[in-house]
Structures are given as structure tokens and as C-alpha cells.
Amino acid sequence: MPRRYAMCRPEHFEVRYAINPWMDVRVPVDRDLAVAQWEELRRTYLDLGHEVDLVPPLPGQPDMVFAANGGVVLGGRALGARFAHPERAAEGPAFAAWLRSRGVDVHDPEHVGEGEGDFLVVGDRVLAGTGYRTAPAAHEEAARVLGAEVVGLRLVDPRYYHLDTALAVLADDDVAYVPSAFDDEGRAVLARLFPGALLVDEDDAAVLALNAVSDGLHVVLPAAARRTADALAARGYVPVPVDLSELLKGGGSVKCCTLELRG
Numbered sequence: 291m292p293r294r295y296a297m298c299r300p301e302h303f304e305v306r307y308a309i310n311p312w313m314d315v316r317v318p319v320d321r322d323l324a325v326a327q328w329e330e331l332r333r334t335y336l337d338l339g340h341e342v343d344l345v346p347p348l349p350g351q352p353d354m355v356f357a358a359n360g361g362v363v364l365g366g367r368a369l370g371a372r373f374a375h376p377e378r379a380a381e382g383p384a385f386a387a388w389l390r391s392r393g394v395d396v397h398d399p400e401h402v403g404e405g406e407g408d409f410l411v412v413g414d415r416v417l418a419g420t421g422y423r424t425a426p427a428a429h430e431e432a433a434r435v436l437g438a439e440v441v442g443l444r445l446v447d448p449r450y451y452h453l454d455t456a457l458a459v460l461a462d463d464d465v466a467y468v469p470s471a472f473d474d475e476g477r478a479v480l481a482r483l484f485p486g487a488l489l490v491d492e493d494d495a496a497v498l499a500l501n502a503v504s505d506g507l508h509v510v511l512p513a514a515a516r517r518t519a520d521a522l523a524a525r526g527y528v529p530v531p532v533d534l535s536e537l538l539k540g541g542g543s544v545k546c547c548t549l550e551l552r553g
């Protein structure tokens with residue numbers, strides 16, 4: 291089934307503030323390389339038969355390439371984004387306006403919520419992260435706006451500050467995650483909902499193996515996540531590695547760059 295994704299070219303990408311442990315303002319960024327790697331990701335989606343819509347990047351918003359944070363879209367309705375950090379605040383209205391221009395019915399959020407960074411749709415449910423960015427109150431807001439069951443999960447490792455860095459949706463009833471990113475309660479909930487989930491080890495999680503995008507068969511994931519790619523293949527998926535090393539300097543990879551437009 292072809293998917294529709296929104297992406298935002300990293301024309302203004304840089305690391306000039308640090309709002310997650312991956313970001314270091316002293317480490318230089320090669321923007322041309324970032325753009326080339328991002329183009330490769332876009333090409334990968336197109337080659338897999340998916341559609342990619344482009345959100346115009348705003349000057350002065352270096353993290354806008356991480357389009358997943360721009361909202362969560364389900365059945366033509368969206369909960370827009372309200373960012374935890376002032377550095378990204380302007381992105382919220384920009385993504386909302388763009389989604390509206392595509393005919394999506396966008397609800398402007400009352401609470402801090404960072405879109406598909408923390409809200410992941412798995413079948414009929416939405417898994418929702420909290421702990422670093424998205425507020426628990428936004429989970430209720432998402433349930434109301436999207437009309438779906440929302441399951442809250444608390445993140446406890448600052449390297450996995452968004453749910454999409456700790457858990458990947460593989461299919462409507464299948465996920466992969468790194469258990470140590472969650473509190474005891476979150477681990478128990480995940481074990482109950484997905485007893486057969488793929489558990490990813492610390493080393494692969496630390497190259498953002500879980501920041502992956504699946505169409506139910508192909509799983510596009512960071513190239514460095516070799517063991518996870520092998521495990522996915524053994525599970526019947528087709529791993530599609532893409533190198534986004536330059537964007538990792540901003541704390542994001544494949545999934546962060548991809549907002550799914552559902553319905």
C-alpha cells in the first residue's frame with residue numbers, strides 16, 4: 291500500500307542550540323551533505339512507490355527538517371504541534387498552515403505535544419510518549435481530536451527524548467523498541483500489548499535504529515543499525531538502510547524526517 295509522507299528539505303539545517311543530548315553546537319555540520327542524505331531518503335520513498343509532499347522550510351528554523359514533529363495526522367484530522375522549546379515554537383503554526391493547505395482539519399493544541407515524535411499510530415491505537423517533550427495532558431487532547439485510544443508511555447533515558455527514537459511501528463500489530471528507554475510501567479504495558487515485539491539492543495538503539503519508517507513490508511532505517519536490519523529480515527520485513535549521519539547531529543534520523551499523512 292503506497293503511503294503519503296511530508297518532508298522538509300534541510301536547507302536551513304544547522305546545530306546552533308542544543309535541546310537534546312545528540313546536539314553539540316561545537317560540532318560542525320555539513321549542510322550540503324545533510325541535503326544530499328535527505329534527498330536519498332526522499333528518493334528511497336519514491337522508489338518504494340510512496341508519495342512525498344514537501345513542506346517549505348522556514349529560514350531560522352534549523353530543526354524543521356524533522357517534519358515528524360509537525361503534528362499527528364489520522365483520518366484527515368490532525369493534532370498540531372506545540373513545541374516544548376522556544377527555539378522550535380515557530381514551526382508549530384507553520385506546519386499547521388501547511389497541513390491546512392493540504393485539506394487536513396488541524397486542531398491547534400492547548401498542551402505541549404510534538405507530533406509524531408511522541409504520537410505513533412499502531413493499528414487503531416496511538417502510543418504516546420511523555421517525559422521529555424509531550425505533556426500527559428496532550429495525550430488526552432490527542433484521544434479527543436483523533437478519536438482513537440491513546441496509550442501513554444513514560445520515557446526515562448534522555449537520549450530517547452521522543453517516543454520515535456525508542457520505538458518503531460513495523461505493522462498494525464507489530465513494533466520494535468528498546469526496553470531501557472521506558473519506565474517499569476511502560477515496559478509492562480508494551481509487553482502486554484505486543485508480547486512478540488522485536489526488542490532492540492542498546493548498541494543499535496544508540497544509532498537511532500528505532501527511528502525507522504515501515505510501510506508494513508519495507509522498513510527504512512539508519513544504515514548503522516545493522517543488527518536491527520538483520521533481525522527485521524529474519525522477521526520477514528525488507529530492511530532498507532539509509533545513511534542520515536549528518537542529521538543525527540540534530541538528534542534525528544529517518545522517522546524524524548518523515549510525517550505520515552493518513553487519510
Ligand code: ARG
Binds near residue numbers: 313408452455
Ligand atoms: N533537534 C530536534 C529536537 O530536539 C530533533 C527532533 C527529532 N525528531 C523526532 N521526531 N524525534 O527537537
